[in-house]
Amino acid sequence: MKSLLKAESLVKKYGKVTAVNDISFEIYPGEIFGFLGPNGAGKTTTIKMMCGLLKPDSGSVTIYSTNGERSIGLCPQHIVIWENLTCLEQMIYMGQMYNMPLNHAKSKGNELLSALGLLGIKDRIAKKLSGGMQRRLNIALALIHSPEILFLDEPQAGLDPQSRVLVRDYIRSIKNKTTVVLTTHDMEEAEKLSDRICIIDNGKILVSGIADEIKRSGGYENLIEVDVSGELQEKFISFLDPDLLKNMSILTERISFITKDPISSLSGILEIIKKHDIKVNDLRLRKNSLEDVFINLTGKSLRE
Ligand SMILES: Nc1ncnc2c1ncn2[C@@H]1O[C@H](COP(=O)(O)OP(=O)(O)OP(=O)(O)O)[C@@H](O)[C@H]1O
Ligand SMILES: [Mg+2]
Incomplete structure (x- = not known):
């Protein structure tokens, strides 16, 4: 055109x-x-x-x-x-x-x-x-x-x-x-x-x-977010396998995982939660939003 x-x-x-x-x-x-x-x-x-x-x-x-x-x-x-x-x-x-x-x-x-x-x-x-x-x-x-x-x-x-x-x-x-x-x-x-x-x-x-x-274009389409607080957060993270750890970020109690294969990532996470009896405040799987890409590209630091 x-x-x-x-x-x-x-x-x-x-x-x-x-x-x-x-x-x-x-x-x-x-x-x-x-x-x-x-x-x-x-x-x-x-x-x-x-x-x-x-x-x-x-x-x-x-x-x-x-x-x-x-x-x-x-x-x-x-x-x-x-x-x-x-x-x-x-x-x-x-x-x-x-x-x-x-x-x-x-x-x-x-x-x-x-x-x-x-x-x-x-x-x-x-x-x-x-x-x-x-x-x-x-x-x-x-x-x-x-x-x-x-x-x-x-x-x-x-x-x-x-x-x-x-x-x-x-x-x-x-x-x-x-x-x-x-x-x-x-x-x-x-x-x-x-x-x-x-x-x-x-x-x-x-x-x-x-x-x-x-x-x-962010290279991923799915995000798993797990809200775990305090000491349990450290415990939970200690059981994660390297693939999950590589794509993890933490903001206060929210742990986010970027994943191309949401079903297997989610089942891995659920297995850990069940096996080690981790109390989770919230857990969700969602598509990444434009805001995720925007923050990913432009960073979190405040502007003018
Ligand atoms: N008249 C001006 N004199 C000097 N610097 C300016 C002037 N206008 C804009 N700037 C600077 O140029 C850059 C771009 O400003 P611009 O206003 O185009 O941004 P913006 O994306 O519209 O921002 P906002 O979302 O805050 O409206 C900024 O660093 C701003 O401080
Ligand atoms: Mg402007």
């Missing part, structure tokens, strides 16, 4: 900090593409370069648009609205900046406010909206001119579960018509929404692809 956006060898430095370090990727028409990464990974910097708000130090972004100036919509990470305009007034104002006729801007504004659950408060001035409402208004504003490609920098930040579902459903509903590029830290959200995901850290792409592929 022909790409809609192509980023080639993008580099951006702020003084000594290399925020984006030679990344290349393509975005295809109609897809939802999720940038996932810890704080300071370089997501916003990459979004800004894609939108043309920031010039890369080297490399390039090409958008193969058919729509000229109307091709891009951006909802920035930090809310940007006109505090003293009502919801509908700012939709119209923004529309007119894109040379939309007044009637068209008004009807499109009403349609978007309705889709984002803001129609009932369309005449309220923006500074009197809650944080979640302002975020939804910001998303609506980015869409007034029906952009071909929509950039959403953390669209779910500060939203309660109800708003999150509404925004997620809305983003899904515009998919195909609009290509969506979003950033988030929320793996579950990324997985639910995105057709393809790209995990970045320290300005580098660590892995990209569809979520299931990424999970498999």
Whole structure:
């Protein structure tokens, strides 16, 4: 498929900090593409370069648009609205900046406010909206001119579960018509929404692809977690065979095993528990999540 956006060898430095370090990727028409990464990974910097708000130090972004100036919509990470305009007034104002006729801007504004659950408060001035409402208004504003490609920098930040579902459903509903590029830290959200995901850290792409592929790329798909506390933990570990020990990690009372062969690993573990009468607080077998891969790739240390 022909790409809609192509980023080639993008580099951006702020003084000594290399925020984006030679990344290349393509975005295809109609897809939802999720940038996932810890704080300071370089997501916003990459979004800004894609939108043309920031010039890369080297490399390039090409958008193969058919729509000229109307091709891009951006909802920035930090809310940007006109505090003293009502919801509908700012939709119209923004529309007119894109040379939309007044009637068209008004009807499109009403349609978007309705889709984002803001129609009932369309005449309220923006500074009197809650944080979640302002975020939804910001998303609506980015869409007034029906952009071909929509950039959403953390669209779910500060939203309660109800708003999150509404925004997620809305983003899904515009998919195909609009290509969506979003950033988030929320793996579950990324997985639910995105057709393809790209995990970045320290300005580098660590892995990209569809979520299931990424999970498999960790080299394992199954995790066994056994919760054993205190002295019993040491006792339990002392009976484990080398194969299990090799793939074990411990976080407080939780002992996790990565395994390619869950049935035989699990039966080995159960045998030890039974034979040595180890009291287990909890035991489960689960598929590894995107979060497991993310932590595996990016480490556990805190960021900025
Ligand atoms: N205007 C700036 N001046 C100097 N350094 C900056 C600037 N903007 C970003 N940085 C640095 O560049 C790196 C990448 O920042 P960026 O905002 O792109 O990360 P991010 O992935 O969006 O993080 P977050 O999840 O916290 O929003 C960080 O180390 C950050 O401190
Ligand atoms: Mg950011």
